[in-house]
Amino acid sequence: NAGVTQTPKFRVLKTGQSMTLLCAQDMNHEYMYWYRQDPGMGLRLIHYSVGEGTTAKGEVPDGYNVSRLKKQNFLLGLESAAPSQTSVYFCASITTSGSLTGELFFGEGSRLTVL
């Protein structure tokens, strides 16, 4: 039972490079989220999706793009990486039905360093 899986777990980029983080969930959850975690800042929402083919901006969306072509996958892209995007990125998913309603399930995180 994999839950939420993020790849890659670690990545080092140079300023200006692009990359994509992949999030996959096998729980058939409707909603998916990308957060970034920085020391002393807690978790901040980057983008989210309420279903296949739909995405929306969160609190800190600048410099990121997302896509949800399949219900189980949510991709986070950095078009031109900047040092300010050095962070730990977490994907999460949630269901809106059943006994687990309200619980966010998190991946283990992807640590990104931009030099």
Added chain:
Amino acid sequence: AQSVTQLGSHVSVSEGALVLLRCNYSSSVPPYLFWYVQYPNQGLQLLLKYTSAATLVKGINGFEAEFKKSETSFHLTKPSAHMSDAAEYFCAVSDLLGGGADGLTFGKGTHLIIQP
């Protein structure tokens, strides 16, 4: 808009002592409240959640939290700390069960240190 304030970025207690992590929230509607725990190099996992059923909520690993509307608080407690409780703890709030569409709003976290 909702917000969460966690008092104390670091809390240190002795093993066997009471753990108290403070969380105050702001919400324009009855909130749904959560406590998550993050162990080193891992994602977050749910400790407990308040969804208006009972004001005292029991979670995993002996933790519990009490919702106090008059104080807009949802403090996390554990009677006796264990070394394995050392972790980062996050309080979170949502206006709607299920996080609504835009997820949960998290506090900045409290790092719990357990002294032997």
